[in-house]
Amino acid sequence: MITPIEIRQQTFKKALRGYDKEEVRAFLQALSQEWEQHLEAHRNLKEELEKVQAQFNTLKEVEDMLHKTLMQAEQSSKDTIENAKEKAELKIREAETTARDLVRQGMDQRSALQAEVEELTRQRDKVITQLQVFLKTQLDRISAIDLIELPPNTAQTPPPTTASSQDNFFDSEINGAENSSFEDIIEEL
Structure with missing residues (x-):
């Protein structure tokens, strides 16, 4: 590549009837x-191209980082x-398992209660039958007792009973004071 200094210092050979030196120098x-x-x-x-190239490289690196970041x-x-x-699937499976367990427990409890109700019903029926x-x-x-003939009563006929005399009768019965024959009947029962 020719430099400006080489152009200025360039000399030519002299020839007869050559170019005007001043004009060639100018x-x-x-x-x-x-x-x-x-x-x-x-x-x-x-220099501008190098700056632009450096900016381009920087932007390219940023773009690559952004692309990687976006991918990540x-x-x-x-x-x-x-x-x-x-x-979520695990929670659903756990919930379903728990629900199945709860249903199974409920059914077991229901069966146990039904069995208990049936047993109580049998016991009730047995008690009713016994009663x-x-x-x-x-x-x-x-x-x-109604068929047994009572011995003739030789004592005087008791006076008609009133409510208070009946209460006294039952009180005396409770205390065991009168009618031992009635007590004998009850003992037979």
């Missing part, structure tokens, strides 16, 4: 100045969603 000087301006512009453009965020988001789905038998026996005994 042309070379103008050419040298213009060439110097072009080289300066070229240097400026090269996307993957993290997918992982988070997947984890949330897995946790019926007992009461029938007692009624039969009472009927038998």
Whole structure:
């Protein structure tokens, strides 16, 4: 590459009837100045290109980092969603298991209560049957008492009873003061 200084210092051989030296020097000087301006512009453009290239590289690195960050965020988001789905499915399975256990316990309790109700019903029926038998026996005994002939009463006929005399009668019965024959009957029962 020719420099502006080389253009200025360029010399030519002298020839007969050659070019005008001053005119050639003026042309070379103008050419040298213009060439110097072009080289300066070229240097400026090269520096500008290097700055732009550095900015481009920086922006490219930022873009790559942003792309990586975006990909990581996307993957993290997918992982988070997947984890949330897995946790939700686990919670659902646990809830279903708990619900099945509760239903099973409820059914077991229901069966136990039904068995208990059935047992209580059998016991009630047994007690009722025993009471019926007992009461029938007692009624039969009472009927038998009605059939027994009482010895003739030689004592005077008691006066008609009033409510207060009946109470006295029952009080005396409770205390065991009168009618031992009635007590004998009750003992037989």
